[in-house]
Amino acid sequence: MKGVVRRDRVTTLRDDLPEPTPGEGEVLVRPESVALTGLDAGSWRDGVIGRLCVGVVEKAGPGADRTWERKRVVVEPLRACGACDRCRGGLASHCVSGSWMGLAGPDGVVPVGGCLAERFAAPCSALIEAPARGEPGVWAFASLVGCALNASRGVRVEGKTYVTVLGDGPIGLITAQILASRNASVRVLGRHEPRFALCERWGIRHRHEAEAGRRADQDVVVDCTGRPEALALACRLIRPRGSVVVVAPPGGVGGGPWLSDVGPASSAEASVRYCRGGGARDGLEVIRAGSVDLSPMLARRCRMADAPAALESLARRESLAAVVESG
Ligand SMILES: [Zn+2]
Known part of the structure; x- marks a missing residue:
């Protein structure tokens, strides 16, 4: 499987990544668009990069709600455990073992792999249904707008x-x-x-x-x-x-x-x-209402093979954002 991976601060396109297997309560997502910003360019952890994405649920894993299959979704990048005192107290965004997809988590917490790959696994609790029609790229920015x-x-x-x-x-x-x-x-x-x-x-x-x-x-x-x-x-x-x-x-x-x-x-x-941070669900509503103009962030589009070059451009602050499209 193809994906964009960072190792020792070098970002490359790989075609030998293992196929992800959705775990209990997880689904397999096929990204349609992944949005990249300067933060992704400066990400310090090794692994698949990418935190902002919209995609289609390909398959529900064991125990996952199968009605998600074939739906277009935005994936909340912050993964919370849902069980700690903070999560149960309404502070899931400050979960003690919370981890940001494609970025980093607290010390000792295994980082969550990013979304800039042909497929990735995500828990149903992180899925937000996005409008099925229209150009998908704009929805990839939901989490950023939420912030x-x-x-x-x-x-x-x-x-x-x-x-x-x-x-x-x-x-x-x-x-x-x-x-x-x-x-x-x-x-x-x-x-x-x-x-x-x-x-x-x-x-x-x-x-x-x-x-x-x-x-x-x-x-x-x-x-x-x-x-x-x-x-x-x-x-x-x-x-x-x-x-x-x-x-x-x-x-x-x-x-x-x-x-x-x-x-x-x-x-x-x-x-x-x-x-x-901020909720991708709230951000999605702002985008749906047309309250913000995201067209400058959608101006630079590329395929996955060109993502490493797009990240270099973002690191040099030459571009505002880049949208990696599948296909
Ligand atoms: Zn928690």
């Missing part, structure tokens, strides 16, 4: 004068669209000139990060950069008693002596909230 939705929830932007989204990657641009629908004064601070044209198209204000003022006057700053050091910038931008939201990558914000940089936020009595 942006999570970031935008719990932060009040209505009536606020200064709202900044830091970062012009996929999550930053989706978050900016969601927030801009609630407050026209949202602006994006980014580093990539071509993406400013997208903001222009959506009527969202934008500036280069290097040109950002340091007036500590922002009511809300949502940091979607995934860069630990960006928190220092967010903390310099925030006004007294403002709100900083940090969208953490699945593994959390790590590395760098950034803790010392939150000083301005502490003296400003600002609140700093972290959020991580």
Whole structure:
């Protein structure tokens, strides 16, 4: 079976992978489209890559609900055990043994293989039915949109004068669209000139990060950069008693002596909230409602054989995202 595998930081297309066998309560999924972003390019674990996908259920395994067969599904990338105290207490996204498909899990937890292969096994509990008709690629972004939705929830932007989204990657641009629908004064601070044209198209204000003022006057700053050091910038931008939201990558914000940089936020009595991931089911509803424009993320399409090259381009931040199509 074909699949895209990372070993020792080198990504290659392989055609000798073992056929996956669905376990108890699992199904076999044939991906139609797998979305890749910079996070996949920087993924550090070995194994099949890919965390964002839409596909068709080929076969139900033992004990799995057979009505899933032949349905188009989005697969929730975060695998929770469903049995620990957190899962039973409504905190499945913080499952003690939770693991992100194609990325990483906590120390000691066997990582879950990714979805960029001809087939992969997934538990029925991770399946979300996607619309059967139409072009599938857009649904692969459901989890990413869910993450942006999570970031935008719990932060009040209505009536606020200064709202900044830091970062012009996929999550930053989706978050900016969601927030801009609630407050026209949202602006994006980014580093990539071509993406400013997208903001222009959506009527969202934008500036280069290097040109950002340091007036500590922002009511809300949502940091979607995934860069630990960006928190220092967010903390310099925030006004007294403002709100900083940090969208953490699945593994959390790590590395760098950034803790010392939150000083301005502490003296400003600002609140700093972290959020991580978000439900693919919620994201799917936002896409279905047509509330966000994902066309820039669908612009680069390729076959599985070209996925390693697409990942290199993503690592160099040349493209926003790539969609790997089956066939
Ligand atoms: Zn659990």
